[in-house]
Amino acid sequence: MPGSDHLSLKVDDFDVDGAVREAFERMPQHTRAGFLGRTLVAGAAALGAAVAWPTAASAARDSSDITILNFALSLEYLQASFYTEADQIGALRGALAHQATVVGMHERAHVKAFKELLGPAAIKEPTFNFHGVTENPDAFRSTAVAFEDLATAAYKEQAPLIKSKSYLAGALAIHSVEARHAAWIRRLAGFLPAAHAFDDPLSDAKVVEIVNSTHFVTLKEPQTSMEAKPRFTG
Amino acid sequence: MAKGGVPRIESADERRGLAARVSRASLFKGSVAVVGALTGAAVGGAELAASAASGGSAATDREVLTYGLLIERLQSAFYAAALAGGQLTGEARQFAQVVGAEEQAHVKYLTAALGASAGASPRFRFGDSATDPTKFIATAISLEETGLGVYNGQAVSLTPKTLAAAARIVSVEARHAAWARALAGKDPAPVAVDVPIPVAQAKQTFQPFIVQ
Numbered sequence: 335m336p337g338s339d340h341l342s343l344k345v346d347d348f349d350v351d352g353a354v355r356e357a358f359e360r361m362p363q364h365t366r367a368g369f370l371g372r373t374l375v376a377g378a379a380a381l382g383a384a385v386a387w388p389t390a391a392s393a394a395r396d397s398s399d400i401t402i403l404n405f406a407l408s409l410e411y412l413q414a415s416f417y418t419e420a421d422q423i424g425a426l427r428g429a430l431a432h433q434a435t436v437v438g439m440h441e442r443a444h445v446k447a448f449k450e451l452l453g454p455a456a457i458k459e460p461t462f463n464f465h466g467v468t469e470n471p472d473a474f475r476s477t478a479v480a481f482e483d484l485a486t487a488a489y490k491e492q493a494p495l496i497k498s499k500s501y502l503a504g505a506l507a508i509h510s511v512e513a514r515h516a517a518w519i520r521r522l523a524g525f526l527p528a529a530h531a532f533d534d535p536l537s538d539a540k541v542v543e544i545v546n547s548t549h550f551v552t553l554k555e556p557q558t559s560m561e562a563k564p565r566f567t568g
Numbered sequence: 569m570a571k572g573g574v575p576r577i578e579s580a581d582e583r584r585g586l587a588a589r590v591s592r593a594s595l596f597k598g599s600v601a602v603v604g605a606l607t608g609a610a611v612g613g614a615e616l617a618a619s620a621a622s623g624g625s626a627a628t629d630r631e632v633l634t635y636g637l638l639i640e641r642l643q644s645a646f647y648a649a650a651l652a653g654g655q656l657t658g659e660a661r662q663f664a665q666v667v668g669a670e671e672q673a674h675v676k677y678l679t680a681a682l683g684a685s686a687g688a689s690p691r692f693r694f695g696d697s698a699t700d701p702t703k704f705i706a707t708a709i710s711l712e713e714t715g716l717g718v719y720n721g722q723a724v725s726l727t728p729k730t731l732a733a734a735a736r737i738v739s740v741e742a743r744h745a746a747w748a749r750a751l752a753g754k755d756p757a758p759v760a761v762d763v764p765i766p767v768a769q770a771k772q773t774f775q776p777f778i779v780q
Contacts, residue, residue, distance in 0.1 A: 432755075436755055436757065437757065439760070440757060440759075440760040443760035443761075444760060447761075490732075490735045493723075493731060493732075493735055494728035494729070494731045494735070495728070499724050502724050503720075503724045503764070506723050506724065506735075506738070507720060507763070508760075508761055508762075509735070509742075510720055510738060510739060510741075510742035511742070511757055511759070511760060511761060511762055512739075513739035513740070513742035513743050513746070514742050514743070514746035514756050514757035514762075515756075515757055516743065517742070517744075517746035517747050517750075517756055518746055518750065518755075518756035518757055521750055521756070526666060527743050527746060527747040527756075528666065528667060528743035528744055528747060530670070530740070531669070531670035531673035531677075531737075532677075532736040532740065533736050533739040533740055533743075534736065535732070535736070
């Protein structure tokens, strides 16, 4: 597959605490191979809906697919966290509040599906800081439009790169739901739900760049080594 | 439109026509997508195995895009009939105008991609399904949801290049479905994953509108 080096670079961009790399490095070679070939089925329904990842294509599971699934998981973490926070804060009203509740449920279901599928290879959830956007209906609306159009474009770019047919089917089934979310929030924001005849894809590098530009993704606790040493005062 | 223009689907049996192709029924049966919402229809194990066994090819690309073209032609004709009926007002009319123009663009794109094998469009008849404002919305939902479900089901069988092109249409169909649902007062996105629709099932939805 072309561009696998390129893709592994992108893991680092999203792998903010190195969890994915660590998980792989900890595993002995044979375990790693077995792990990659392992069949994972998300069986249980949660939150009303879940992706039923099938077992048949487990043979096709490989590292570039895992990279793509983790990339998708990262975007789902971001969205799920955003809607969940908006829902919990409760500053939204009416149709907007309903959108946040329903879409939040979907994004959490996507997170759960990817986490079950990836197992220990799943990237850890970063911490987010939405800087008050979830408390302000106008800011929430425009951010949600950006997130949903972004997710749609991101899935569109990644889908043709997925090797496993069943993962592809899952990604496509989520891709069109992200497009529905985009249409939904665009309408609530006064934009045309479907402004163009053709939706453009967006490269992973560009997606990462946009997400980073929001500063919504914050690093976890500061590394111990980077902390100032406590000063003895006694 | 794609930067590189319309992808041309080529294959060795291009000139051999229909007879050389795998029958559409068996082809589609083998390529049913393998994801189901637990709240919706799950796909059986036999279909799953068949799906895993089939691979992308130019012939399959053409089969899928040919059916996609039929869907786009039908949708395009539907919105044209709705607008010609003159009974739509407000957002419903705007929806028909915007979505109708986009379906026309899809028809043009797929016709160019398929080249000579695109063939002529069948004729369609919608009656008051297109012109009665209430029936219009219900029919639009049905046509858009079915079109999307077919694309989602078939897309897994495409070669990566054609999938990349088709995916640019698929999400627009999803937006149309969401918009139509909103006009009916329904949630634009009712479930977390979109369930693919087998072609056999889609035919039951489309057939009444196709003039034999």
